[in-house]
Amino acid sequence: MMVPVRCFTCGKVIGEHWEEFKARAASKEGDEDPAAVLDDLGLDRHCCRRMFVSHQDLVDVVSPYQ
């Protein structure tokens, strides 16, 4: 689905960084190391980092069925 606005564990606002993370690290070519991008975005805690690393964008796949 959509990336959560806040980290489930600590509540830090993370949703604003998703588009940049996807563009820089989650592309198929993999221009940058995802860990370096997360450091650059200021996501230091592993609870926030797992939100991005484990996220799968399914909103466009699922939305026609709602």
Ligand SMILES: [Zn+2]
């Ligand atoms: Zn967190």
